[in-house]
Amino acid sequence: MSYFKNPKIAALVAACMVVLSLPLGAYRSLTGLVHTASQVFEQGEAGDGFGIANDLQNRVDLSYELLALGQKYLLAEDSLMIATRDARLALEQAKGPAAKYAANSALTQATSQLYAALSIHPLSDADEKLCKRIYNNLTSRNDTISHDPYNRIAAEANQELEKFPAKVFAGLLSIQPAELYE
Secondary structure: OHHHHOHHHHHHHHHHHHHHHHHHHHHHHHHHHHHHHHHHHHHOOOOOOOOHHHHHHHHHHHHHHHHHHHOOOOOOOOHHHHHHHHHHHHHHHOOOHHHHHHHHHHHHHHHHHHHHHHHOOOOOHHHHHHHHHHHHHHHHHHHHHHOOOHHHHHHHHHHHHHOOOHHHHHHHOOOOOOOOOO
16 A cells, blocks of 8 residues: 555556546547447437438338339249349348448339339329339438438548547557448
């Protein structure tokens, strides 16, 4: 106990605590920035569940509806049906914003082509309305995604990671920047 009464030892212990607390504090702060961006992707800026992830799931569901409608008029082996099924599955399995962006782009192309093919078929009045509704909802979800604040928030977090001394700590602690949805 007499160690702690020695001013030199007390100063050394205090200095060690400061040196150890810097990386711990930096780690918590910097990972918090990236985590916040990730939460916005999943749950939306307001935390209400209306993030890009929700819109993408709705697009997956809508593409399933379009496929179900397509089965009434096209063969299951039709290349447009296969392309839409594959794109839907790829979006469901994609990990991370960049991979989800690429998969969503492929789904957009596939559903647009399937919609165009269905539009030239003589559909029943009800199926024609349903087809238009599904396709309009698919496009609407993409429009909603294009206005989502996730990329801005992720870019702001990444800018903070690039500033000194955050850049040093991020490098030392292997903190990865937030992945953009692009």
